[in-house]
Amino acid sequence: MSWVQRLYETYEHCKGREPPGTDRLLPVSHSIQQAHIEITLDAQGNFKSARTIGKVETVIPATEQSAGRTGRDPPPHPLCDKIQYCAADYAEKGGIKPPFFSDHANIKKEVVEGYETLLSSWCNSNFSHSKANAVLSYVRKRELVADLVREKILHIGIDGKLLTNWVGDASTPEIFKVLTPDPKTKLRDQGNAFIRWHIREPDNPCTAVWEDASLQDAWAKFDASNKEIIGVCIVTGATYTSLALNHPKRIRHSGDGAKLISANDSSGYTFRGRFTDDTGQQACGVGYEVTQKAHNALRWLIKRQAYRDDDQVIVSWAVAGMPVPDPFGDSMTLMLAGESICGVSTKSEQILEGNTGQAFAKRLNLAMAGYRAKLGATDDIVVMGLDSATPGRMAITYYREMTGSEFLDRIETWHMVFAWPQNFGKERKFVGAPAPRDIAEAAFGRRLDEKLKKSTVERLLPCIVDGQTLPQDLVESTVRRASNRVALDHWEWEKTLGIACALFKGAFINEEYQMTLETDRNSRDYLYGRLLAVAEHIEGRALYVAGEKRDTTATKLMQRFADRPASTWRTIELALTPAKSRLRSKRAAFMYEMDKLLDEIIPNFLGNDFLDDSKLSGEFLLGYHCQRQILNPPKNDNATPAENSSTE
Numbered sequence: 001m002s003w004v005q006r007l008y009e010t011y012e013h014c015k016g017r018e019p020p021g022t023d024r025l026l027p028v029s030h031s032i033q034q035a036h037i038e039i040t041l042d043a044q045g046n047f048k049s050a051r052t053i054g055k056v057e058t059v060i061p062a063t064e065q066s067a068g069r070t071g072r073d074p075p076p077h078p079l080c081d082k083i084q085y086c087a088a089d090y091a092e093k094g095g096i097k098p099p100f101f102s103d104h105a106n107i108k109k110e111v112v113e114g115y116e117t118l119l120s121s122w123c124n125s126n127f128s129h130s131k132a133n134a135v136l137s138y139v140r141k142r143e144l145v146a147d148l149v150r151e152k153i154l155h156i157g158i159d160g161k162l163l164t165n166w167v168g169d170a171s172t173p174e175i176f177k178v179l180t181p182d183p184k185t186k187l188r189d190q191g192n193a194f195i196r197w198h199i200r201e202p203d204n205p206c207t208a209v210w211e212d213a214s215l216q217d218a219w220a221k222f223d224a225s226n227k228e229i230i231g232v233c234i235v236t237g238a239t240y241t242s243l244a245l246n247h248p249k250r251i252r253h254s255g256d257g258a259k260l261i262s263a264n265d266s267s268g269y270t271f272r273g274r275f276t277d278d279t280g281q282q283a284c285g286v287g288y289e290v291t292q293k294a295h296n297a298l299r300w301l302i303k304r305q306a307y308r309d310d311d312q313v314i315v316s317w318a319v320a321g322m323p324v325p326d327p328f329g330d331s332m333t334l335m336l337a338g339e340s341i342c343g344v345s346t347k348s349e350q351i352l353e354g355n356t357g358q359a360f361a362k363r364l365n366l367a368m369a370g371y372r373a374k375l376g377a378t379d380d381i382v383v384m385g386l387d388s389a390t391p392g393r394m395a396i397t398y399y400r401e402m403t404g405s406e407f408l409d410r411i412e413t414w415h416m417v418f419a420w421p422q423n424f425g426k427e428r429k430f431v432g433a434p435a436p437r438d439i440a441e442a443a444f445g446r447r448l449d450e451k452l453k454k455s456t457v458e459r460l461l462p463c464i465v466d467g468q469t470l471p472q473d474l475v476e477s478t479v480r481r482a483s484n485r486v487a488l489d490h491w492e493w494e495k496t497l498g499i500a501c502a503l504f505k506g507a508f509i510n511e512e513y514q515m516t517l518e519t520d521r522n523s524r525d526y527l528y529g530r531l532l533a534v535a536e537h538i539e540g541r542a543l544y545v546a547g548e549k550r551d552t553t554a555t556k557l558m559q560r561f562a563d564r565p566a567s568t569w570r571t572i573e574l575a576l577t578p579a580k581s582r583l584r585s586k587r588a589a590f591m592y593e594m595d596k597l598l599d600e601i602i603p604n605f606l607g608n609d610f611l612d613d614s615k616l617s618g619e620f621l622l623g624y625h626c627q628r629q630i631l632n633p634p635k636n637d638n639a640t641p642a643e644n645s646s647t648e
Helices: 002-014 115-121 130-139 142-152 174-178 214-223 290-306 329-344 356-374 404-419 436-444 450-466 472-483 490-507 523-544 557-565 566-588 588-604 619-631
Strands: 030-042 047-061 195-200 307-310 314-320 379-389 395-405 420-423 429-432
Touching: 002 290, 002 379, 030 130, 030 142, 030 174, 030 214, 047 142, 047 174, 047 195, 047 214, 115 130, 130 195, 142 472, 214 436, 290 588, 307 450, 314 450, 329 356, 329 404, 329 429, 356 404, 356 429, 379 404, 379 450, 395 404, 395 450, 404 588, 420 490, 420 619, 436 450, 436 472, 436 490, 450 472, 472 490, 472 557, 472 619, 490 619, 523 557, 523 566, 523 588, 523 619, 557 566, 566 588
Parallel strands: 030 195
Antiparallel strands: 030 047, 307 314, 314 379, 379 395, 420 429
């Protein structure tokens, strides 16, 4: 239960200190629900107006049972709820679901508390509130559906019954656009519309019940007064505290039904033979207030700063509430966030000019300094991964606790080791490490299966947070796709090439590869990559001079070159003959420089390396990319068309 304790501590640190412009932490005994209709009442409970609001997440009072309600007889919320619960005239108007306004008997002939009973219990207690009294006074008039029909919020047919689908010639009403059809019957029950309230009081400028702190406090006190099970909380160690019977759901979003703590086998073998009761409290006794605050903190963190992919959620946070870098962002995202924290621009260095590695290191250090200025070296950091295989159960797939200095050092190491010039499009070019999501797409393609993407991201998480070795199959897969240039669109290949170089450089950190061209590196694969870039540049310039637009031979044979470099180079060299002849007559100075460059590269091969036709490693992409950057420097506004000509 360490994660519950950390989340509980986070709630205690952050409640009331949330950054401006962000969502507030939920109060205890409250939940989040999507509301569809707003009804405005006066202080005496008289109807004033109503309107549809689409789907708006709203903070509502909730009981322990209603916050996780499921099954045949879901219990009511105390104030804001569906029309099926709030409207006493729902059944009279032809509602297709059982009404829950009043107490009723369930299938086991047990009495189930209705909406009106719960609300009146609150209003008759010592923790009553004027807004709750106004709502109770209104719903007891039994005219809610009639009022909404009169306001043209709900719609009835010629038989006076609520419609279950819109069949009119006019445009579809808003309420039918927001309601989800039943998967079996395909009907849209208007009783599923969720209501929230505005109460106009002469001495209270806050009319929204979901924003009134005094109302929230009144409900929390009333709910706490009704707790019956007392025991030991295994999180805080408190001996006489109210224990939770049901733990919250709606953790990742308002429609999320999966729970982290759940058990529904009280009559089976779950507890038998191990404990003296069958409630599960001896197995897992967590205080009600503790679990409420812990789950509210987790819900707030996920919405505010988590990486999300469908049901997969990975969130990192400082228990003290200080800002932390996102482990799943690329280097550009990290540096921009660090810049906003430290208040100093990191854009002063030219990305692709001079010593690229040194310039990037200065920018990264400045960004990390912004986080270190806010985050203490001994502050507690938590990284937590969540996923669910079924709609009702959620699992913790990854969990780490570490100090602030350790976390920042590992994030900085990841971005430094896997840094490489990246080209993600015209508006997104940077030097740094790619994001895990981009690595997954580079390794397996943009149309990769969601399960494969999730598993790839999970495999990368220990590499970032724990400093583990990058999986070799990801490196090989990315290098293979980058080599198969003709199978990718140009923009996708450019992106994949930068990511492949970053992964290979980081995977072989002992080789100490540089982000700029290393003219003194004499390894076979690196030199062959340089040769490919020169050949591509020569033919590309010849095609530009001739006004032709087609792929160069080096481009078309890149995959074959990666598999059989020596034999493929002979083919590429022969194809260069017409291009060289054309350039010697029209661009003699350019061709002189290219011949000179070829004469510098080829003699650097050691022994018989130039004749070795075995497969190249990803190192050839590093040589290719670095040589290509030297031959094709970044464009500038004053350059001539010839100077800006591309080799593609």
